[in-house]
Amino acid sequence: SSTKQTELLRNAVLCAIIAPAGLQRSRILASLCKDERSQNFLFSAMLNNTQLGHLITHDQVSLFEKELEEHQLEKLPNEMSILEAAVMEHNVLAISHIYMSIRLENLAYLLRVSRPQAEKVVGKMIAEQRISGYIDQIDGVVFFESVSQPWDEHIDVVCNKVNNVIDVLLHHEPAFTKERLEAYKC
Numbered sequence: 001s002s003t004k005q006t007e008l009l010r011n012a013v014l015c016a017i018i019a020p021a022g023l024q025r026s027r028i029l030a031s032l033c034k035d036e037r038s039q040n041f042l043f044s045a046m047l048n049n050t051q052l053g054h055l056i057t058h059d060q061v062s063l064f065e066k067e068l069e070e071h072q073l074e075k076l077p078n079e080m081s082i083l084e085a086a087v088m089e090h091n092v093l094a095i096s097h098i099y100m101s102i103r104l105e106n107l108a109y110l111l112r113v114s115r116p117q118a119e120k121v122v123g124k125m126i127a128e129q130r131i132s133g134y135i136d137q138i139d140g141v142v143f144f145e146s147v148s149q150p151w152d153e154h155i156d157v158v159c160n161k162v163n164n165v166i167d168v169l170l171h172h173e174p175a176f177t178k179e180r181l182e183a184y185k186c
Contacts, residue, residue, distance in 0.1 A: 013043075013047055014072070016032055019086065021090045023130075033048065041067075043060070053093065054094060055091050061087055089121060089125060093125070095107065096131045101142060101143045103140055104118055104142060107122070107142060131144065132145040
């Protein structure tokens with residue numbers, strides 16, 4: 001039934017959001033966001049921010065936390081809940097896309113945790129290759145490295161080839177090409 005499918009979708013979204021941050025989770029979230037019913041959940045803002053790689057706010061976490069089952073609120077050995085750990089890892093991943101480097105004190109402030117805890121989480125994520133970078137422990141700075149994905153390189157190649165074709169067309173058929181480009185608002 002439709003109600004049962006919506007409940008299954010809701011549970012899938014809840015589990016995907018609290019899963020460890022990384023490429024696999026991003027793929028799952030992308031497919032869940034494509035289902036228009038997922039936008040009807042009270043926590044849809046958190047779902048969208050998670051899927052888009054934006055920082056998750058404390059208010060979004062509070063609203064989302066109300067939707068979780070008791071076993072999903074369990075504390076981990078580090079005394080954080082599964083949700084708190086997932087949000088912190090997600091926000092580290094989001095921060096790694098915003099900054100090239102960040103002082104550990106500033107990272108800890110953004111994550112609302114202690115400096116040693118921020119350093120430990122970043123170190124773990126780097127070791128697990130969920131983010132690329134390194135920690136300069138002497139200066140207390142995290143450096144994030146941009147890892148280009150194979151599809152990014154393919155997109156660049158395709159865009160360059162399209163631009164080359166447009167240049168050739170502009171050279172040989174300028175009126176026609178300009179007319180077509182204007183029609184497509186390029």
